[in-house]
Amino acid sequence: MTATKVTNRLRALRFAHGEMTQQQLADRVDLTRQTIVAIEKGHYAPSLEAAFRIARVFGATVEEVFGFSD
């Protein structure tokens, strides 16, 4: 199983924003639910554009949503 070094706080942010479902987030950022699942599990690092769109949904900066672990 492939893992990415890009970490994220998607799950926590979704619950902090009215327990938003993965499908609702996917619809708002024009991704599929499977991609949101893969991002949350750390199996996929989103493109910069997708990262900005996700951060915008939560009213946060990209660095508040995503991190990088060496």
Next chain:
Amino acid sequence: MNYATKSSIAAFAALIVVYGGYFVWAWPGHRAADVLAHMIGAAILMTIIMVALEIALALNSRRTSEPAGRIDERDAVVGLRSARNGYYTLIALVWCVPFVALAGASPVLLANLCLGMLVMAEAVRFGSRIAYGSSGV
């Protein structure tokens, strides 16, 4: 599991069943005319099965929130990497052709060898899509 992964599983299964059956039949060796007829028959059967499976998947996707055929950036990356794996497989296998041909293989054997390479490359492509789709890229 999204539409693209389901479609890949269907294609992979159809490929194994149709061409597995063809190569089991073709293994003992047959006349060129029979081989050609069975090759064309297998291609037509594969097309019919794939069209039927895609229609079934599309109808099933109408019951879910996942629109049929919708792909996003991850699906595109999965598709590209899978196509690359299939291409590498094809390139590696193609090197068998000149050696087998120069060893005096019959046209029937060469035709089946070429078809087998295509089937292997497609199997790797669909298999990669399934693997990447479920475990990440």
